[in-house]
Amino acid sequence: MFTTGFKFFFGLTIALAIGAVAYGYSTGGEHVGPVTLGWKGGVGDHVGYLVLIGGAFASACFAGIIVAFRDADPAAQSHYMGVEAIAPTTPVTGSFWPVVGAFGGAAMVLGLVLGPAVFVLGLVICSLVAIEWTMDAWADRATGDAEANKALRDRIMAPFEIPVAGALGVAVMALAASRIFLNATKLGAVVWAGLIAVTIFGLGILYAARPKMNKNVIAGLVLAVGVAVIAGGIVTAVDGQRDFEHHSEHHGDDHGEEHGEDHSEEGEASE
Incomplete structure (x- = not known):
């Protein structure tokens, strides 16, 4: 019986292969x-064709590995290990x-x-994501207690995460x-600055007025504002x-012309 992971990667392999053939023609x-x-013949645009074919080969390799190891199925593992049941693991x-890493990848492309x-x-964002994601994966398997794992991770990473996250957030x-300000007109820049300031101030008032509000709601609002400003x-x-408009240069030219006219008038008067 084929596992769910194999079905996914096998379907992805077929889709990429068909896409490569269609793109080539x-x-x-x-x-x-x-x-x-x-x-037997040309393949069309080499770059796009190689990307699609390479993705198909990689997906096929993943499908083979998953079906060989039975997609980490506990029943299959217990059968080959000769035991009745596999010991439960921490989820x-x-x-x-991954979402933050996607933003970092998009920033690199842009x-x-x-x-x-x-x-x-x-x-920088992708590098930080690699470090943070690695620490999360390590902490999930540090002990069998989820709360102890979280406390251990926070004790190691919090002294670095909070300052770096604050600095990056402010910089971005x-x-x-x-x-936004450099693209808008004078009045438009003032309006945009006021809107951003009022929005941030409003979020602060909302959090102060309702401190027991769900943290996911607050995080979602802050993320929405941040994404809107970044977009x-x-x-x-x-x-x-x-x-x-460089007014100083024009004033300098006008001033020079006036001086030139004054000197010419003085010369005519002396003659």
């Missing part, structure tokens, strides 16, 4: 080249780090277009807000800055 593939991996806790600063920011929000910063950064 749609980008100039010849004869049966896309079907035979380029042995893995949920983690939001950084290839927007500039090195955004790319480096995404790289400041960068995104600055892009606005990305959109306005792509759109570019507004045109600034």
